[in-house]
Amino acid sequence: MELDAGSEVKKMEEAGKGKSQTLICAPLMADSVDQMLNLMQKAKESGADLVELRLDSLKSFNPRHDISTMIEHCSLPTLFTYRPTWEGGQYDGDEKSRLDALHLAMELGADYIDIELKVVHEFNSLLHGNKPAKCKIIVSSHNYHNTPSVEELSDLVARIQESGADIVKIATYALDITDVARIFKITLHSQLPIISMAMGEKGLISRILSPKFGSYLAFGTLETGRESAPGQPTIQDLLYLYNFRHIGPDTKVFGIIGKPVGHSKSPILYNKAFRSIGFNGVYIPLLVDDVANFLQTYSSSDFAGFSCTIPHKEAALANCDEVDPIAKSIGAVNCIIRKPADGKLFGCNTDYVGAISAIEDGLRGLPHNPVDGPLAGKIFVVIGAGGAGKALAYGAKEKGAKVVVANRTYERARELADIVGGQALSLAELSTFHPENGMILANTTSIGMQPKIDETPAPKEALSCYSLVFDAVYTPKITRLLREAEECGAEIVTGVEMFIGQAYEQYERFTGLPAPKELFKSIMSKY
Structure with a gap:
C-alpha cells in the first residue's frame, strides 16, 4: 500500500479539519498513590502535557479516596485508565468494580477516561445519559499481535466512532515497518480526534510522526524501563532528540534504513x-x-x-x-x-569519501610519498565484503593502494577482490597474513558493535604489522579491535570520523544547504 501523506494532509486542510498540536502524555504506573504523586511531578518537569494514571498498576486501591487525591494533587490534565488483563493490563478483578471506578473518576473531575471498545456499551449504561461536560471519553482497542488491513482498521474506527466516543484510540502491533503506513492512513481519515500508534520497535515511527499525521496525543515514558507498551519512546527523546514540537503536516521525513538501527547516532546528528x-x-x-x-x-x-x-x-x-x-x-x-x-x-x-579521508588524515604523520599520497603503494586490508567493504576497497584502489579483501565467506571476498584487482583471504587467514610491516587494516563489518563489544574481527597478535587500523563501528567509539591495535603501536581511526565525513555530503543532499561541519564535530565529540 502506498502512502501519499502530502496529498492526504492537504485534503484534511481543504476540508477545514485543520490540525491541533499533538499532545505528549506520560503514562504513570506505580505500586502506590504516593509513588504516583511523585511521578506526576516528574511528568510535569519532563514537559508532558497530561498524565495517564494507570489504576491497574496500584497494589492497593480505595477508589473514592485515591482518585480524589490524585486529581487534587495533579497539576496536569488527567487521563484515567484501569486496564484489564484481557486488554493487556494488570487488573483481573470484578468488571463492575472496574467500570464503577472509571465512572467515579469522571464524576470527581477527570479530564479523560479510557474505556475499551469491548465494554463501552456496558459503561454507557452506567451513565444514563449523564456525562460530565469536562470529561472526554476515549474508546480504545488494542491489538498486541499484528496490524490489520486498512479495511479492517477503518471498520474498527467506525465502530468506535459510533460508540459515543469523544476520542478514538487504536493501538496495533507492527510486525513490519510498512504496517505503520496503514496506521497513518486511518489517522488522516478519522472523523473524530484519534490517538493512533503501532507498538513495538518497528512501530516507533508511528509515535514520532504523530504530529505529522494528526494523532491527538503520543505517549512518552518518563524513563527507559517504565514503558506502558512496547516501543514507547521517552519524553526526553520525543522533545530533544526528534524535535517533536516542531513536527507538522509539512515536515519532511528523513531516516536511516538498517537492521539493526537503534544504535545509530544519525538521528542525534x-x-x-x-x-x-x-x-x-x-x-x-x-x-x-x-x-x-x-x-x-x-x-x-x-x-x-x-x-x-x-x-x-x-x-x-x-x-x-x-x-x-x-x-x-x-x-x-x-x-x-x-x-x-x-x-x-x-x-x-558517501561512505568511501568519509572513510578514506579519515584514514588519510590518520596517515599524515607517518612516512609516505607526498606526491602520490599516503595510501599509494600500501597494502590495504579490508575486512568485510558488504556495502561498506566495497566502498573502502574501491576508495583504496582509487588512491593507489594494493587491496586485500578478507571475509568470513571466502567466495564473497574473492568476488570483491576480482572487481578491484586485489587479493582475497578468508577471515581465518588474517592471523598469518603479514607480508610486510606498515600495512593498513579497515574493518567494515559489525563485529565488535554494541552489545557484542568483546568481539573482534582480527586477533591481537596479527595487529603488530599494521601502521594504521580503522574500524567503521562507532558504538562503542573505541572497539576492542582499536584498543588492541593501539596497544600494538598502530595509529587508530574511529568510525566516528568516518561517520562525520560521510554525513557532510548526505546533509547537503538532504537540505540543499552547506553542512554545519563544526556543529557536527561538536555533537559527535560527546560520543
Whole structure:
C-alpha cells in the first residue's frame, strides 16, 4: 500500500479539519498513590502535557479516596485508565468494580477516561445519559499481535466512532515497518480526534510522526524501563532528540534504513542540525526488513531521503531509479534522495569519501610519498565484503593502494577482490597474513558493535604489522579491535570520523544547504 501523506494532509486542510498540536502524555504506573504523586511531578518537569494514571498498576486501591487525591494533587490534565488483563493490563478483578471506578473518576473531575471498545456499551449504561461536560471519553482497542488491513482498521474506527466516543484510540502491533503506513492512513481519515500508534520497535515511527499525521496525543515514558507498551519512546527523546514540537503536516521525513538501527547516532546528528537552522525536517530510525517493500510503501514526496546502513546498502542500489556512477562502481548505496520533481529515487555513496579521508588524515604523520599520497603503494586490508567493504576497497584502489579483501565467506571476498584487482583471504587467514610491516587494516563489518563489544574481527597478535587500523563501528567509539591495535603501536581511526565525513555530503543532499561541519564535530565529540 502506498502512502501519499502530502496529498492526504492537504485534503484534511481543504476540508477545514485543520490540525491541533499533538499532545505528549506520560503514562504513570506505580505500586502506590504516593509513588504516583511523585511521578506526576516528574511528568510535569519532563514537559508532558497530561498524565495517564494507570489504576491497574496500584497494589492497593480505595477508589473514592485515591482518585480524589490524585486529581487534587495533579497539576496536569488527567487521563484515567484501569486496564484489564484481557486488554493487556494488570487488573483481573470484578468488571463492575472496574467500570464503577472509571465512572467515579469522571464524576470527581477527570479530564479523560479510557474505556475499551469491548465494554463501552456496558459503561454507557452506567451513565444514563449523564456525562460530565469536562470529561472526554476515549474508546480504545488494542491489538498486541499484528496490524490489520486498512479495511479492517477503518471498520474498527467506525465502530468506535459510533460508540459515543469523544476520542478514538487504536493501538496495533507492527510486525513490519510498512504496517505503520496503514496506521497513518486511518489517522488522516478519522472523523473524530484519534490517538493512533503501532507498538513495538518497528512501530516507533508511528509515535514520532504523530504530529505529522494528526494523532491527538503520543505517549512518552518518563524513563527507559517504565514503558506502558512496547516501543514507547521517552519524553526526553520525543522533545530533544526528534524535535517533536516542531513536527507538522509539512515536515519532511528523513531516516536511516538498517537492521539493526537503534544504535545509530544519525538521528542525534541530523535533528540537532535541522533544529539549529529551523529546517522543517525530522530524521528517524527505520528498522527495515525489506528495502523494496519499504520504498514502495513510503513513496510520497514527504519521505524525502534516507541513509542506508548494514545490511541494506546493496539492496538500496537495486531499488534506485538512478545511481551515481561511483556508487554503481562500488556496488552499494548509502544515501537515497527522492527527487521532488518526479519522485524518482537517486542513490549515491558517501561512505568511501568519509572513510578514506579519515584514514588519510590518520596517515599524515607517518612516512609516505607526498606526491602520490599516503595510501599509494600500501597494502590495504579490508575486512568485510558488504556495502561498506566495497566502498573502502574501491576508495583504496582509487588512491593507489594494493587491496586485500578478507571475509568470513571466502567466495564473497574473492568476488570483491576480482572487481578491484586485489587479493582475497578468508577471515581465518588474517592471523598469518603479514607480508610486510606498515600495512593498513579497515574493518567494515559489525563485529565488535554494541552489545557484542568483546568481539573482534582480527586477533591481537596479527595487529603488530599494521601502521594504521580503522574500524567503521562507532558504538562503542573505541572497539576492542582499536584498543588492541593501539596497544600494538598502530595509529587508530574511529568510525566516528568516518561517520562525520560521510554525513557532510548526505546533509547537503538532504537540505540543499552547506553542512554545519563544526556543529557536527561538536555533537559527535560527546560520543
